[in-house]
Amino acid sequence: MARVAFRRLLSAIPVLLIVSLISFGLMRLIPGDPAAAIAGVSATPAQIEQLRRDLGLDQPIYMQLLDYYQGLARGDLGRSLLLGKGVFAATMERLPVTIGLSLYALVFTLLIGIASGIVAALRQNSWIDQAAMMFAMIGISVPNFFLGLLMIILFAVHLGWLPSGGYVAFSQDPAGWLASTTMPAFSLALLQAGLLARITRSSMLEVLRQDYIRTARAKGLPQRKVVLKHALSNALIPIVTVVGIIVSLLLSGAVVTEALFSLPGMGQLLTQAVLSRDYPMVQGGLLLVTTFLVLVNITVDTLYAVLDPRVRYE
Amino acid sequence: MNLLEVRGLTTAFMTGRGEVNAIEEVSFSLKEGEILGIVGESGSGKSVTALTVMGLLPQPPARVAAGEVVFNGQNLTRMSDRDMQRIRGPGISMIFQEPMTSLNPVFSIGDQIMETIAAHERLSQADLRKRAIDMLDKVGIPSASKRLDDYPHQMSGGQRQRVMIAMALACNPKLLIADEPTTALDVTIQAQILDLLMDLRDEFGMAIMIITHNMGVIAETADRVLVMYAGRVIEEAPVAQVFDRPLHPYTRGLLECVPSLTEDKPRLVAIPGTLPEPARRPPGCRFAPRCSHALPACSEAIPGLELLEPAHTVACFRAQELAPA
Numbered sequence A: 001m002a003r004v005a006f007r008r009l010l011s012a013i014p015v016l017l018i019v020s021l022i023s024f025g026l027m028r029l030i031p032g033d034p035a036a037a038i039a040g041v042s043a044t045p046a047q048i049e050q051l052r053r054d055l056g057l058d059q060p061i062y063m064q065l066l067d068y069y070q071g072l073a074r075g076d077l078g079r080s081l082l083l084g085k086g087v088f089a090a091t092m093e094r095l096p097v098t099i100g101l102s103l104y105a106l107v108f109t110l111l112i113g114i115a116s117g118i119v120a121a122l123r124q125n126s127w128i129d130q131a132a133m134m135f136a137m138i139g140i141s142v143p144n145f146f147l148g149l150l151m152i153i154l155f156a157v158h159l160g161w162l163p164s165g166g167y168v169a170f171s172q173d174p175a176g177w178l179a180s181t182t183m184p185a186f187s188l189a190l191l192q193a194g195l196l197a198r199i200t201r202s203s204m205l206e207v208l209r210q211d212y213i214r215t216a217r218a219k220g221l222p223q224r225k226v227v228l229k230h231a232l233s234n235a236l237i238p239i240v241t242v243v244g245i246i247v248s249l250l251l252s253g254a255v256v257t258e259a260l261f262s263l264p265g266m267g268q269l270l271t272q273a274v275l276s277r278d279y280p281m282v283q284g285g286l287l288l289v290t291t292f293l294v295l296v297n298i299t300v301d302t303l304y305a306v307l308d309p310r311v312r313y314e
Numbered sequence B: 001m002n003l004l005e006v007r008g009l010t011t012a013f014m015t016g017r018g019e020v021n022a023i024e025e026v027s028f029s030l031k032e033g034e035i036l037g038i039v040g041e042s043g044s045g046k047s048v049t050a051l052t053v054m055g056l057l058p059q060p061p062a063r064v065a066a067g068e069v070v071f072n073g074q075n076l077t078r079m080s081d082r083d084m085q086r087i088r089g090p091g092i093s094m095i096f097q098e099p100m101t102s103l104n105p106v107f108s109i110g111d112q113i114m115e116t117i118a119a120h121e122r123l124s125q126a127d128l129r130k131r132a133i134d135m136l137d138k139v140g141i142p143s144a145s146k147r148l149d150d151y152p153h154q155m156s157g158g159q160r161q162r163v164m165i166a167m168a169l170a171c172n173p174k175l176l177i178a179d180e181p182t183t184a185l186d187v188t189i190q191a192q193i194l195d196l197l198m199d200l201r202d203e204f205g206m207a208i209m210i211i212t213h214n215m216g217v218i219a220e221t222a223d224r225v226l227v228m229y230a231g232r233v234i235e236e237a238p239v240a241q242v243f244d245r246p247l248h249p250y251t252r253g254l255l256e257c258v259p260s261l262t263e264d265k266p267r268l269v270a271i272p273g274t275l276p277e278p279a280r281r282p283p284g285c286r287f288a289p290r291c292s293h294a295l296p297a298c299s300e301a302i303p304g305l306e307l308l309e310p311a312h313t314v315a316c317f318r319a320q321e322l323a324p325a
């Protein structure tokens, strides 16, 4: 198992290198001058030129790239041009908001998706199955910003149960954090929950047909054991492989959801950084988000080995 | 009292083209410690019979349309699934044709044996482990205590079938149903597994219902044999008598193509034609289209089982006149 994790860690290095290179190149392909953007409309050409030199933007691209990688090698992501503080520090203020939202949404996704998938499979073709699959279809087809809006109107405006926006850090007030993130997390989760319900259902149906399920019944095990131990442990194997993908989708979905619920997360930070051509902030921010995703996927792959002894012993 | 009484059992399946009877009016009984062989071509209804007794067919599509299964004085066909769970294991247990897929790939074999015992008896973890090791020992898995934590994929087909047997016998059942336990195995392994089953029968004293399409296996193991064709029992007798004086034309055909247990040659096809699917069974005697003795009258009614000789019943209109002198 440790070997699996280690192998995945090694293979993450080229991924991170490629992502850093792409974000470096992309930013420089977008037209627009960061020096002009930062200096403001009233700045003279001379001031802008000065600023450009200060920021090192007068150097040839390959020098800038070299500079960037030298920084990375030292563990230095550079300073944000716009915010005037370190990229790492700026990210660490915002990333926890986004990760917290995404993981909370992941909890919703797993609970709703897996539970309804199991129930639907056990009652295949019954009205419960059909209702669950209809809700899954709705979850998949309704855009999550629309669902978010509906929830704001219902729970914030009409019922006044939850705030329509704003953010309270978990470390300050866990209950406040729950109040401020429950609607966003739920609206973010529903699409993935719908997908997961369908994947779980078909995975369970496949497993329930297997000979070893018949064996488990033939041994006189109670239904609960047959389903939750023998069937689910096998059905989870293909499900685990999509959890990594689900986390990526939740993270990118979080950007829109953050805007809707005015949560101060990575979405806001990166949108601002792109608009003002804040090269270091975009590059560094993307690299850190990618690193997080890579870690999630390594965890998932390791979990896969925990669940499936055939992988563990290969 | 018989350990198992199956009376007029008819199991139907709902299919795309309506309901069909996989087995019809199947009756037989088993005494304690007895070995009953059920033989017939693939598709003749052997597995459906066994699975109906175990209550393991998914309902729907399956349904017990008629008849009953009485085990140890209890009517299993009317039993709730919860009560049935208590019968499975210590009452009746079963091993299957497919050792490669019958064990759960994600749990160790020790776990799978121990959970079987734990489902029926209150034992400490240490005692469960001891019993599991003991069972693996009994089925001839070398260094059992080391293999307990192995996973199915680390074992060969023969070993997995031994594990299945260990699991099936772990709760000391009164009846073991073995559905083609050696069909998927190499010839040399087949003989070993059959020997093992016979040894364990002597040790545990359970009755065995052994299902096979192979008359050779019947000869090696069974006391009495039931021949099935197209969902019906067509002949029943003590093994020696069936080999000596088979009374049904189909049984005679089967005996002409007995494969050797020690040779891996494909079976000779001595009976022309193929077994009809449940939905395409001919009227009257199901065997008539393939029977060289068939008369027009054979297709008019289904022949019932009749006691022709002591302990020897057969379902053929012409059995008496065709019987060897």
Ligand SMILES: Nc1ncnc2c1ncn2[C@@H]1O[C@H](COP(=O)(O)OP(=O)(O)O)[C@@H](O)[C@H]1O
Residues within 6 Å of the ligand: B013, B014, B015, B022, B023, B040, B041, B042, B043, B044, B045, B046, B047, B048, B049, B061, B277, B278
């Ligand atoms: N789930 C099912 N649905 C419909 N028909 C079935 C099903 N299972 C078995 N049958 C039918 O029942 C008949 C007997 O099958 P089976 O008992 O498996 O035969 P055997 O074990 O003797 O080879 C076959 O003709 C098969 O088509």
Ligand code: SF4
Residues within 6 Å of the ligand: B248, B249, B250, B285, B286, B287, B288, B289, B291, B292, B293, B294, B295, B298, B303, B315, B316, B317, B318, B319
């Ligand atoms: S009843 Fe007729 S068709 Fe059927 S086995 Fe006997 S002789 Fe053949």
Ligand SMILES: [Mg+2]
Residues within 6 Å of the ligand: B043, B046, B047, B048, B179, B180
């Ligand atoms: Mg079969």
